[in-house]
Amino acid sequence: MIRISLFLLLAVMPLLAVAQQPAPSPQAAGTINGTVEDQTGAVRVGAKIRLTYQGQRPGGEVLSGENGEFSFIKVAPGPFQLTVTSAGFTTQTFTGVLQPGQTFIVPRFTLAVASANTEVQVGARSQVELAEEQIKQEEKQRVLGFIPNFHVTYIPDAAPLTPKQKFELAWKTAVDPMTFLGVGVLAGFQQAADDFSGYGQGAQGYAKRYGAAYADSFAGSFIGDAILPSLFKQDPRYFYRGTGSTRSRIGYAIANAVICKGDNKKWQPNYSAIIASFATAGLSYSYYPASDRTGAGLVVQNAMIKIGGNAVGAIFQEFVVRKLTPHLSKRAPTQP
Secondary structure: OOOOOOOOOOOOOOOOOEOOOOOOOOOOOEEEEEEEEEOOOOEOOOOEEEEEEOOOEEEEEEEOOOOOEEEEEEEOOEEEEEEEEOOOEOOEEEEEEEOOOOEEEOOOEEEOEOOOOOOOOOOHHHHHHHHHHHHHHHOOOEEOOOEEOOOEEOOOOOOOOOHHHHHHHHHHHHOOHHHHHHHHHHHHHHHHOOOOHHHOOHHHHHHHHHHHHHHHHHHHHHHHHHHHHHHHOEOOOEEOOOOOOHHHHHHHHHHOOOEEEEOOOOEEEOHHHHHHHHHHHHHHHOOOOHHHOOOHHHHHHHHHHHHHHHHHHHHHHHHOHHHHOOOOOOOOOOOO
16 A cells, blocks of 8 residues: 655665785786666665676776665776676666776676576575565655655565565554654644544543544555565555656556555456455544444445545655655666
8 A cells, every 4th residue: 555654775784895806016016996886876885896807807896885886996007897786676788998097987787686587596585585684674764764764665676575465564553653643643644633423522531532443554554565465465564656747647646556566476357455444444434423324335436536646655655755754765767
């Protein structure tokens, strides 16, 4: 389900570690500098860069630093090759010729997520590890630096989540402090407008509205983002597109209210979100005040409102949210 209980992208990364440096002739030595990033434009820390000279003579290895940058110093002039590897990503190479005393700036390496058809095979165990790394990044995404936005991925070919990971992500959203605060604000607006008047006013009325609003949020998270996606083997996240015409991106966002990626990475009807909309609407009907229960038509109406809300939320994800997330690259990702 798409909801604007809307995270800062980038996993906990390894420390910079510098391996052996080459020992060329100091008289003609040069320097090779570069940067490693992923498809979202986020810098990639801890990627291994191997330098080899003509004839595959080793020249040393380094790891990309906290800015995704790497550097080889005192490099012998002549033809060279750089090979970049990082767990879960395809290997990339670059060849060039270093002139005596030159500082060579290598074009940015943009790593693509490895798929089952690439040379780097991702087995069942490593797929789980890759998904875990990616959702750790997603759990840091916060709009304006504080509003959680965990169910969005900016990686076009993100690894599918296991049922356990789907439940963990739903729980992370449900118990986030900002979720409790958001529910409190909503309950306050409802009380001010005297919505669900059967709850009454005063502290008791507010407590009932708060409880009902949190129950809606909790049920929506677990039914729509964990239980049903696990049963139907579907991904509960919104896959940010970021490219194409405005019209095509709006169409993509609206369609995501009723379609989604399956765990097989293929697009399919979003049974999880559609059924969850009706299930949560029906569940809430059981604890709304009797005066606000007007028959099954209300359940259908509330369900359709939820589906429409998912579509609106997806449009915001596509055009607004990314720009309001601090430290997240504004560059659109490459399409799969």
